[in-house]
Structure formats: structure tokens, C-alpha cells
Amino acid sequence: MKIAMIGTGYVGLVSGVCFSDFGHEVVCVDKDPAKIEKLLRGEVPIYEPGLEQLMAKNVAAGRLSFTLDLAAAVAGADAVFIAVGTPTRRGDGHADLRYVMAAAEEIGAALTGYTVVVTKSTVPVGTNRKVAEAVARTAGDTPFDVASNPEFLREGAAIDDFMRPDRVVVGVENDRARKTMADIYRPLSLREFPVVYTNLESAEMIKYAANAFLATKITFINEIARLCEKVGADVKAVSKGIGMDGRIGSKFLHAGPGYGGSCFPKDTKALARIGQDHAVPMQITETVIRVNDEIKHRMIEKIEDLCDGALRDKVITILGVTFKPNTDDMRDAPSLTIIPALVGAGAKVRVVDPQGRHEGEALLPGVKWVESAYGAAQGADLLVLLTEWNEFRALDLGKLAKKMAHPRLADLRNVYDRDEVLAAGFETYVGVGR
Template identity: 50%
Template sequence: MRLMIIGSGYVGLVSGACLAELGHHVMCVDNDTSKVERLQAGQIPIYEPQLSEMITRNVARGRLGFSSQLPRLGKEIHAVMIAVGTPPQTNGSANLDAIFAVAKEIAAKAIHPQMVIIKSTVPVGTGDSVQALMHKARPEMHFSVISNPEFLREGSAIDDFMAPDRIVVGAGDETARNTLRALYAPLEQTGTQVVCMGRREAELVKCAANAFLATKIAFINEMADLCEAVGADVEQVAHGVGLDERIGEAFLQAGPGYGGSCFPKDTTALQAIAQEYGINLRLVETVIASNDARKRGMGRRVSRALPGGLSGRVVAVLGLTFKPNTDDMRDSPSLALIDAVQRAGAKVQVFDPQGMNRARLHLHDVHFADNAYLCAEGADCIVLATHWPEFATLDAERLGRGVRNKVLVDLRNFLDPQAFLNAGFAVHAIGRPPQHPRRHNVLAVHQDSARNHSRRGYMNGATQRSALQDGMSG
């Protein structure tokens, strides 16, 4: 099939590259001329594992191209996919200006009936509005508007597209559904379920799924607070709870709160659309408030780990992106953490394997280090904010030789506490009591051994678990 994908951001690039990989001919269109020029020169504007190689491969095969102009849409074009951004407005609702602008352009350029696939995450009813807008602009032309939400998690987006849990198609007529089945035929043939439903139902699926996953994260974070208060270990509690097949272990990893481009935006957008229809989503509202409070509270955790407070101290933050294997800083918990410790009077040193350039756009008055060890030099406290797989192999002894005070605050329960205790560090984690070298007795060793047994599976598959923990992103 021949496709036009309008929007060359995260969703558009991943979708375009993967559809080309499946054998389709794809042209990605974006009105950002400089971005298009960089893409044509082989420069990929985002970091996503496997993406650069896949784009290069399919450009060379002649199945993928980039343009800043949408051409006339004749019968040789089988479908046009909309993958532009829908950023949140001040009231939390999604800004659909780009969606409607693109719909008008498609209507103007069409010289043959077109299938219009909305891949962007949009509020329920958007497809109806797009259909009405295009019909008004070109009443003589037939447009079939289809909802086809994406379920891509940053850091594992290529795998998510090529081996998805499901493909959701929201369309009112059989011709449109068959077109989407043809588009995804290679995936359906390998066992992926294509779920067809109404357009409004499909539009709700994405936001509802993300709201539910965000609820699991908020829940286990509150359980972590309770575990700390009663002297229990949240990882063991989460493991016992997650073995219930009705619940599952995914998204039950306690941490500093969720961030990224999807969970914050989709939960607030869902709440906004519910309010528009006079419906109270009390649970979603509470999840949003709980997560906001969670991120703001991370600075207090660091302060409690340093007797005497943060004024005049140096805090080293390892990891800045909202999750590993991406350079995305949107709503990252590290931003709230760094702001809080700076307000308390601390100086901040930071390092992230991929997020440094984007972090410079968000952070001020911080020292950007070239690696984790330089980041830790002279620090009174090391804070692990993002669980990049390479951090699992950090040498605790070497870190200890560079710091001023041996204090570790692991906000992801990712690092081996035994290694840091052996190196003389006090270890503060999420959802379990603090550990200090002098108090580290035989019982503590036994507990750490049990925890490390389960953690070894994590470290052998850190990318997979980080995707489970941090969720879908688009």
C-alpha cells in the first residue's frame, strides 16, 4: 500500500518506519522544513532504540521518504495517516488545532476519495468532528475517517509496533475496516489480534488504558509509603500481589511517579472530556493528584537522607529522562526533584546517557557531567532518578572514593543495596526501611539476598522491565 503520514514526531516516525518495514511505501510529511531536511540527510531527531537503523534501511530500499509538502491525493494513495501532536491546554483538554488544520489540508488536496486514519491520541468524538469538517469543506468528496490509536512505549516502540498486544480499529464501514486489515496484514498473520469497534469506542481505548496503568503506579507508590511506615518491603508486597493473574506484576514497581508524553497528558485529557459531559471521574482525579504530590515529595526524601538538610550540600542526580532508552524529558520526575533540592539550597550535578541535550532546555544552574563517576565527585548524596541499564554496573567502591558523603537515594529500587552497603554507603530506597553499614546484620544480608535474586532477572532484562514500569508513550 502507499501511505502518507502527516507528522514526523515520535508517533509518525516510528509508524512510518515500521509500516515501511512491513513492505508498504510511506511518505512522512511535516511542515517543519528544517526537521525534514535533517531527516532527508539521515539525522534522526529523537532517540529510540532501532529506529535510526530501520529508517536508514527503508530509505535505501525506496520504501520511506520525507517531505515538507503534502502532494495531491489521487487514487494511488491508499490512506492518509494523521500523527500530529495533541498537547494539553491549560485546562487539561487536548489541543486539536493541528488535527483540524491537517484535516482541512487533506480535504483541499484530495482528488480521489480517501481513507483518513487518526493515529494521534484524541478525545472521544474527534473523529466525528473531523468527518464533519472534511465533508463541509468538500461535500462532493467521500472521506472515511478511522480511529487507529497507537500503543507505543518510548524505549521499546519498535518492538511494540512490530509485535503489539492488539491493533484497535475504529471504523463504521466494512471497506474501511478491510483497508486497515490489509495495512496490518503481516502482523495479523503472525498472530496479532485486530480488534474492530466503533470510532468513539476506539478513541476511548487509549486514554482509558493509560489511566488504568497510571492508577496501578499511583497505587503501588502509596503502598510503598505504607511499607516504609510499618517496616515492610514494597518489592515483596508487589510481587505477592502481582502473582494474582487478575492483577499482574506490570506497573507495580514503586518509584518517583510517572512522567512522559502519555500518562500525564492522557489522564488530564480524559478528566477534561468527562467534565465536559458532566461525568465525575473521581478515581482518575485522585490518581493525577497523587502522582503530582509524589513527584513533588522526592526532594523531601533526599533532604531526610542528609541530616542537617540540603542547604550548602551537593546532590548528584543520575538519570534525567522520564524512563530509560529515550531522550524524552517531558514531565520527568527528575525535574520536580531537581527543582525541590535547588530551592532547599543544594547545588546539583547531573548525568544521563541520552538526555543531556534535551535536559539543558529544562534545567538551569546545574553542572552537567560527562559520566556517572564525574557526576558523583564531591557530592553529599547520590540520587538515582532514572534506571538506565548501564547504571546497574556502576562500581560502588569507585563512586565512594569520589563523594564527600556516602549517601545513596535510589528512587527506582534498581541498584544493588548490598554493593553500596559494602562500600560504606547509607542506602535509602523506595518502600523499605533505610539501611546503614553499621546496622547491616545477618538478617539484613538474608533480606538483600532475596531481593537481589529477583533483581537479577531485572538486570538481565532491564530494558523490558523499564518498559513495563514506565508505560506506553506516544
């Protein structure tokens, strides 16, 4: 199959590389010349484990290429995937569809024969029909179909998620489009990963419902964690105890500083807006958004309490600023709420992150970037574990405690045991929900 992938961000690039690894002929398009130049040099513009090697393998095999020229990539393609951003629109919480619609019109003008135009971006219910209208406006008599194919990969584990998905969701309106999509995903269905076919609206809804459900699950355990702190329970034990129930499941039950990232915050907000537009308020999702915000602010209070109620001039070392480990993505990371509040209150904040500096430097003014946790702990009043990168999971606690002016640990990911931390020489340990 010949595929054009429009947008080479976290989703488009991983999808394009993986499709080429299936054996398809893939051209990845972006309108950002800097990204395309990097890709043509064999460099990956984002941090995603394993992507550079897989990309190099498929470029060398002649199945994968990159271009700024959308029309050349679309001409002759069996399917064109739209994988551009759908950020929150300023002011009203809706998904901003301007990039999707601009791409759709450009694609329509470039079609040369029957093509399936597939929306991979996360888009509100009803958008694929608008995409069809936008393509039709410029396509003339060239036949095409639209399909909805939301993506469920997680940054940091994106290749494995794409290659071994729990399911692939495909919304189509006729057999011809379904056959094209089945041919594209055949390598996965042969390996018995299920492909779920639905209509366009259901496929669009599945993506928002899935993300809102996961955001709810995280927020639920974060709220339980808060109660655990008051009643003497340990949320880690509670998560284990409830997660072993097959109806509940153990994933997404880790208490922490609140969800962030490029999807949950914007997708929960967009779902709330879709509900309002249809006079069906998404009351649970709206509450989740509010509670998650409160949780992030509660982390600031936790840190302030650990600093004896006064943040001014306290030296605080933050380990991890990306929204989760194994990505350089800073979009809506909890660090962007927590760190500016500390800096604003007069704390001297040092930051360590294996991949976060490139994006984070502009977003976190007033902090000092340090290469290693041990260097950053020198003379510090408090250590805050905010993102659980592997290199922060097995720290030499004794060495850290000796370097710090006041060895105190706020473990916002519950990585360490209180007894072990205290035995290593720390004077205080605080986790989340324990």
C-alpha cells in the same frame, strides 16, 4: 498500499518506518523544516533504539520518503494517518486539538480520490467525528472515510511494540474503511497479532482507559510503597507477591518517583476533563493525578531528609533525567519537578544522562552537566538514581563511595540492595517503599 503519515514525532516516525517495513509505500510529512532536513540526510531527530537502521533500510528500498509538502504526500494515498501532537491545553487540562484539526483541513484539501483519514494521535471521544467534519469542509466531492487507530507503543521499545503489539485497535464506520485498515495491518494479522475492530467512540475511549488504568496501577503501588516504609514491609517483595496473581499481573508494579512522560500526565488530565464535560466525574483518575503529584514532591522531602534537612550548598549528583530509560524525551519527567526544587533550595546539582542533555539543558537551568557518573560523584554529598538507564544499573559502588564527600544513595528506582550498597562503603541507602 500508499500511506501518508502526517507528523514525524515519536509516534509518526516509528509508525511510518514500520509501515514501510511491512512493504507499504510511505511518505512521512512534517511542518518542521529542521526535522525533514535531518530525515532527508538519514538522521533520526529523536533517540529511539533501532530506528535509524530500520529507517535507512526502507529508504534504500525506495519505500520510505520524507517531505514538507503535505498535499503531494496525500495525493493518491490509500490512507493518511494523523500523528501530530495533542498536548494539554493551557489552563483547562483538555487535549489541545488545534494541530489535529489543522492537519485534517489540510488533508481534505489535498485528497484526490477515495482515502481513509486515520487518527493515530490520542484524541478525546468524539474527535474523529470532528475530524470528519474538518476534512469534509475542504474535500469537496472527493469521497473519504475516517478511522480511529490509537497507538500503544512505548518510547524506548517503540519498534518492537509496533511490530509485535498486544493488539491493534481500529475504529471504523463501514466495510470499505475496514478493508483498507485490514490491508494495512495484514502483515500483523498474518502473524496472529489481534486487530480489534470497534466503532469510533470505543476506539477513542480504549486509549484513554488503557493509559488511565496503567497510571492508576503505578500510582497504586507507589501509595502502597509509602505505607511499606512505615510498617517495615519491602514494596519489591509486595509487588512480586501480588504480581504473580494472574488477575493482577507483574507489569507496572515498580514503585518509583511517580509517573511522567509524554502520555500519562496529559491523558489522565484529558480523561478527567472528558468526565467533567459529561457530568461523569472520573474520581479514580482525578485522585491518581493528585496522588502522583504528591509522590513527586515526597521525593524532594526524601532527598532533603538525606541531606540532614538542609539542601543549601549540598552537592547532589542526579543520575538520569529523562522520564524513563532509552528515550531522550523529557516531557513531564519527574526530574522537572524534583531538580528545580533542589536548585531553588540552594543545592549544587550535577546531572548525568546518556541522552537527556539535548532536551534537558534548556529545561533545567542552574545544573551542571557531567559525562560520567564517576566524574559527577567526585566530592558529592548525595547520589540520586532517578532514571534507571542500563549504565546506572551496574555501577561500581565502591569506586563511587570513595569519590563522594558523603557516600549516601537515594535509589528512587529500587535498583540496588541496601546491604550491597552499605557493604560497598556507603553510609546511607534509601529506596522507595523499603
